[in-house]
Amino acid sequence: MTILVETRPGYRVITLNRPERLNALTVEMAEALMAALAGAEADKTCRAVLLTGAGRGFCAGQDLTAIVGASADEISDLLDHYNPLISRLRTLKLPVICAVNGVAAGAGANLALACDFVLAAHSASFVQAFARIGLIPDCGGTWFLPRLIGAARARALAMLADALPAETAAQWGLIWQAVPDDRLMDDAHGLTARLAGGPTSALALVKRALEESAGNGLDSQLDLERDLQTEAAATPDHAEGLRAFLEKRPPAFGGGRS
Numbered sequence: 171m172t173i174l175v176e177t178r179p180g181y182r183v184i185t186l187n188r189p190e191r192l193n194a195l196t197v198e199m200a201e202a203l204m205a206a207l208a209g210a211e212a213d214k215t216c217r218a219v220l221l222t223g224a225g226r227g228f229c230a231g232q233d234l235t236a237i238v239g240a241s242a243d244e245i246s247d248l249l250d251h252y253n254p255l256i257s258r259l260r261t262l263k264l265p266v267i268c269a270v271n272g273v274a275a276g277a278g279a280n281l282a283l284a285c286d287f288v289l290a291a292h293s294a295s296f297v298q299a300f301a302r303i304g305l306i307p308d309c310g311g312t313w314f315l316p317r318l319i320g321a322a323r324a325r326a327l328a329m330l331a332d333a334l335p336a337e338t339a340a341q342w343g344l345i346w347q348a349v350p351d352d353r354l355m356d357d358a359h360g361l362t363a364r365l366a367g368g369p370t371s372a373l374a375l376v377k378r379a380l381e382e383s384a385g386n387g388l389d390s391q392l393d394l395e396r397d398l399q400t401e402a403a404a405t406p407d408h409a410e411g412l413r414a415f416l417e418k419r420p421p422a423f424g425g426g427r428s
């Protein structure tokens with residue numbers, strides 16, 4: 171099985187599972203990931219997703235053995251499989267936490283950057299490896315990088331294809347946090363459980379607002395915030411949040427979603 175899916179109370183853990191190839195991506199794996207995300211979203215008891223890799227790497231990007239001698243159509247077809255996965259992560263109505271346990275290269279780096287939170291082990295690194303093999307960053311790399319770290323750093327990562335250590339990635343704002351290797355999974359599970367206990371519908375609306383802000387002017391974004399706030403205000407979690415505030419207790423969000 172190219173991925174493993176484990177159900178925990180309130181969330182699911184998806185593990186890329188081709189450790190002998192540093193979890194390099196295949197079409198089969200992308201399809202399995204799509205199905206796992208759909209399954210998580212369809213399960214009303216699932217309120218967050220944790221994505222990680224088996225073995226010493228997170229994901230080495232496209233399985234290069236599968237593209238030797240590939241035609242232009244075959245390359246294009248591959249991206250027709252990967253692009254929906256990136257979009258799905260961005261629009262999934264659940265928080266997605268990525269625990270980068272080792273190297274994240276090529277499409278593997280950009281798969282991580284598509285998630286809502288990236289935690290990486292100190293020993294992990296991020297490599298926009300594409301230029302090493304005469305390709306350009308795909309799977310959203312040219313969209314994520316300049317937005318997360320600015321034009322100069324984006325250009326250097328994409329054109330030099332050097333490995334960026336996790337701690338520098340965190341300092342630059344490419345990822346949320348770099349943590350000691352032996353704390354990675356505990357911290358990632360802790361963060362995922364915390365988000366799984368959050369106001370799930372509101373968190374999905376936060377994702378949407380932030381995503382749409384990339385293409386909006388301020389006035390359009392203000393309109394969008396009004397519309398999404400109206401939706402959030404109608405959720406039982408908003409009522410619970412207000413009650414909890416007035417009663418001076420922590421909220422117990424049910425996470426109900428449409």
Ligand code: LHQ
Nearest residue numbers: 190191192194230231232233234235245248275276277299
């Ligand atoms: C691998 C891979 C791999 C197969 C390690 N494939 N076996 C592009 C084209 C078209 C459409 C679709 O999308 C894309 C997007 C892309 O992602 S293109 C970029 C693809 N990725 C890369 O170019 C990275 C290739 N890998 C590496 O540069 C290194 O393996 C890194 C820097 C990730 C890790 O280096 P090391 O820690 O030294 O590990 P290693 O190189 O020894 O790898 C361990 C094994 O995994 C090894 O196999 P072996 O049988 O010798 O133990 C590698 O051959 C295999 N492996 N990446 N992408």
